[in-house]
Amino acid sequence: MLITLSLTAIAVVLGALLDALAVPALLAVAAGAVAALSRVGALRAVPLALACGAGIVHGYEARQAEQAPPPPVAGSVPVEGVVWAAWCEDGGRCRVALADARVGGAPWPRKRVTAYFHHLEAPPRVGQAVRLSAEVRSSRAADNPSPFAGRAPGRYLHAVSVPEADVGAEVAWSTAIALAVRERLDALDPDVAALFRAVVLGDRLELSPSTRWAFQDTGTAHLLAISGLHLALVGFGLYRLLLALALLWPRLAQAGRPPAVAAAGALVLLWGFGEIIAPSDATRRALVFMTLHLGAVVLARASSARRALLVAAALAVVVDPLAALRPSFQLSFAAAGSLVLGAPAMAAVRAWVAEPGRFERAGTRRVVTWAALLVTINLLTFVATAPLAAAWFGQIAPHGLWVNLLAVPLMTILVLPIGFAWVALSLALPGVAALVGVVPEAAASLLLGLVREAAALGGPATTAAWPVGLAVLAVVGLLASLAHRRLRMLGAAVMALAIALALMARAPAPPALRLTALDVGHGDALVVELPDGGVMMVDAGGTWQGGEADRRLVDRILVPALTQMGISRLDVLLVTHDDRDHIGGALPLVERVGVGELWLAPCAARTRRGKALAARVLARGGRVRLVHAHPPIVYRGAELEILWPRLSALRPDGRCRYGPNDASVAMSLGYAGRRLLLTADIEADAEASLVAEGAARLRADVLKAAHHGSKTSSTQAFLSAVKPQVVVVSGLPGRLPMPPHPSVLDRFRALGREPWITGRDGSVAVTVDARGTLTVRRASEASKSRSEGSLRPP
Known part of the structure; x- marks a missing residue:
């Protein structure tokens, strides 16, 4: 049975990759089936082949379904739900998270959904049942270099009416308990309450950005997720508690099955806990693993951690064919696999400490054993997950090795037990819980203080990303070397090869000037890679909402794109002007990526x-540095000229001489006989001044269109002076009256080429090599709307 389940899971994963790996997938499944048949006999040939075939079909269909966009929902629909949380900004813009939502009369597929309001006089109260009308919209998936490129966008609710309160909507028992816990936690310090909402309820929405970044930068972000560590503590804690109670009941103790009763009770409570929280995929996988482990106790069967882990992984893949292709699955089973397969190493550590004469006192032996095991566990999980964290998120935190040595015991010994105990006490005896609220606050503050101080000491953990395939190969090599003595050398060789290839992939490219216009919606974010290896970023995008929306832009678009391009530090960040769609992302960006000069x-x-x-x-x-019009200089292997604004941009009284857009920095970059002209948001007046000062110096092969292709810019006189062969527009087409405007796009087409538009074509990469060959292509492999092209040297 285990062989059939394992081969079916492999077939499902290969089926999910069938569009790219059709022949290798079929060959791999066939080889696995032949190898298995040599052990199980011919009688099982037909069912095994059918299971593998069904697995391939299941995986392939799941992949096609994910890539297909969700079906549109026309018009506004009625929405009912219970307010879980609400956040409002200046101007009345609000986000409201709803639990137990019914959209158009049907339950929403996820436990919670967010509704966005353009204006609310006051947000609805948490726990209130509300009814509203909303449009179901798909969030726009920016198309940039990213391992997540090509995935179907998520959906949200765009509210078109004010919420009507107290409508008597049905509330599930699990949501009622979660809301009661949330209400009790609100009595604590806001940062402490946000931490306990994350680790007790699985709700990380209200963690501050600085807290999230601190846990990321110290390699302790796993402590904020309800996954294996948390559920093991909850599950085994419940088991021990129920076992102790069962042994106090003489009739049950004499029956000889207290462990089975305790394990069964723990499973019921554990799955009930899973219903109360907002479970992630990692939570569900951990629940399956704990069910297999405690289920063995119920059935009085010997429990094998290896077998339970294998079955949990296979079941997860069969149920969700795309699970193995996601970072959550890979990180979960890399960490769990390193611990399960590393059990012999931990046994060797115990044996070494227990050797006669090494430590005389029993207390000393216990402390040394505990510390040595913690170091071993920490090292195993770090080595197993670091390649995947680098590949998927561009994050490696070496100092996380020592931070976890302190943070994990704090979480497991103090924060979680005290947090759960205080929550239970607050539900049973609110008055008593209020008197001892200082205890959970002290425990959580100790953990938060440690993580924040360590993050400030170590700085951002951002690093150039690894190729995902090589990271997976490195982890497979590590797990193989831990699995069996005979595989030790082979696994180590595979891991070393994967690491070597990953480092080679990050080797410096041949000298070239590269401009990548990232897809940040309506905004500019240009990455300039200079011939000698320096990196300049021109603007950092931004959102009209600002605040948290800008931080999401940086976390989800800018940093992933930079790390996938092999960039973890900027030599220069140039902010051309103060418009929100150019400067908005700059402040959170400098928190995540080192910046040499602004x-x-x-x-x-x-x-x-x-x-x-x-x-x-x-x-x-x-x-x-302040920058203004300046003669050309050689900067990092390229010729750089700041064309605008003039030195006299500021009046004597400190006020700006130009309008907001004409105060932008316009610049040109030259290399190998080619020129790139970047014009930010300058408008017709600034363009006319530049033409009057000398049209010849405006001549460029590539033009980054001014003001997102607005009709206020790109005058015919200016385009006649520039004579570009390639035009790149940073913006979203089809959103009139916002740019790019059709009349301006027609002007670009009159030059003889279709302009590249980031909102339509995805991020655009322009490369000038040392011979002067100019190449324009999509920076993201997910974009398929435009073909690549190149121009020979002038």
């Missing part, structure tokens, strides 16, 4: 956002 336009340096950005860069050890 270049600011004179007018932008006088604004509130510009001053805050400059102060933050200086605080992190960077430098700040």
Whole structure:
């Protein structure tokens, strides 16, 4: 049975990759089936072949279903639900998370859904049942270099009416308990309450960005997820508690099955806990593993951690064919696999400590054994997960090795037990819980303080990303070397080869000038890779909402794109002007990526956002320069000329001489006989001034269109002076009256080429090599709307 389940799971994974790996997949399944048949006999040939075939079909269909966009929902639909949380910003813009939502009369597929309101006088109260009308929309999936490219976008609710409160919507028992726990946690310090909501209820929505980043940068983000560690503590804690109670009942103790009764009770409570929280995929997999383990106790069968882990992985893949292709699955089973397969190493550590004469006192032996096991566990899980974290998220935190040595015991010995005990007490005896609320606050504050101080000491964990396939290969090599003595050398060789290939993939490319216009919606975010290896970023995008939306832009788009491009530090961040769609992402970006120098336009340096950005860069050890029109210089292997604004951009009284857009920095970059002209948001007046100062110096092969292709810019006189062969527009087409405007796009087409538009074509990469060959292509492999092209040297 185990062989059939394992081969079926392999077939499912290969079926999910069938569009790219059709022949290798079929050959691998055939080889596995032949190898298995040599052991199980011919009688099982037909069922095994059918299981493998069904697995391939199941995986292939699941992959096609995920790539297909969700069916549209026309018009507004009625929505009912219970308010789980609400966040509002200046101007009345609000996000409201609803639990037990029914959309159009049907249950929403996830436990919670977010509804966005453009304006609310006051947010609805948490726990209130509400009814509203909303449109079901698909979130726009930006198309940038990313291992997540090509996945179907998520869906959300765009509210078109004010919520009607107290409508008597049905509330599930699990949601009622979760809301009661949430209400009790609100009595604690906000940071502490947010931490306990994450580790007790699985709700990380209200963790502050600084807290999330601190856990990421110290390699302790796993402590915020309800997965194997948390469920093991909850499950075995419940088992021990129920076992102790069962042994106190003489009739049950004399029956001889207290362990089975305790395990069965623990399973019921554990699955009930899973219903109360917002379970992630990792939570569900951990529940399956715990069910297999405690189920063996119920059935009085010997429990094998290896077998339970294998069955849990196979079941997860059969139920969700795409699970093995996701980072959550890979990280979960890499960590769990390293611990299960590393059991002999931990046994060797115990044996070494227990050797006669090494430690005389029993207390000393226990402490040393505990510390040595913790170091071994920490090292195994770090080595098993670091390649995957680097590949998927561009994050490696070497200092996490020592931080976890302190943070994991704090979480398991203090924070979780005290947190669960206080929550239970607050539900039973609220008054008593209020008196001892300082205890969970002290425990959580100790953990938060440790993580934040360690994050400040170690800095951002951002690193150049590894190829996902090589990271998986490295982890497979490690697990193989731990699985069996005979595989030790082979596994180590595979792991070393994967690491070597990953490092080679990050080797410096031949000298070239590369411009990548990232897809950030309506905004500019240009990455310039200079011939000598330096990196400049021109603007960092931004959202009209600002705040948390800008941080999401950085976390989900900018940092992943940079790390996938092999960039973990910027030599220069140039912010052309103070418009939100250019400067909005800059402040959170400098928190995640090192910045050597900040270049600011004179007018932008006088604004509130510009001053805050400059102060933050200086605080992190960077430098700040004001840039204005200047003759060409050689900078990092390329010719750089700042064309605009003039030195006189600021009046004597400190006010800006130009309008917000005409105060932008326009610049040109030259290399190997080619020129790239980047014009930010300058408009017709600035363009006319540049043409009047000398049209010849505006001549360029590549033009990054001004102001997202707006009709306020790209005048015919300016385009006649530039004569570009390639035009790149940063923006979202089809959203009139917002740019790009059709009349301007027609002007670009009149030059003889279709413009590249990031919102339509995805991120665009322009490369000029040392011979002057200019190549334009999609930076993301997921985009298929445009073909590549190249121009020979001039």
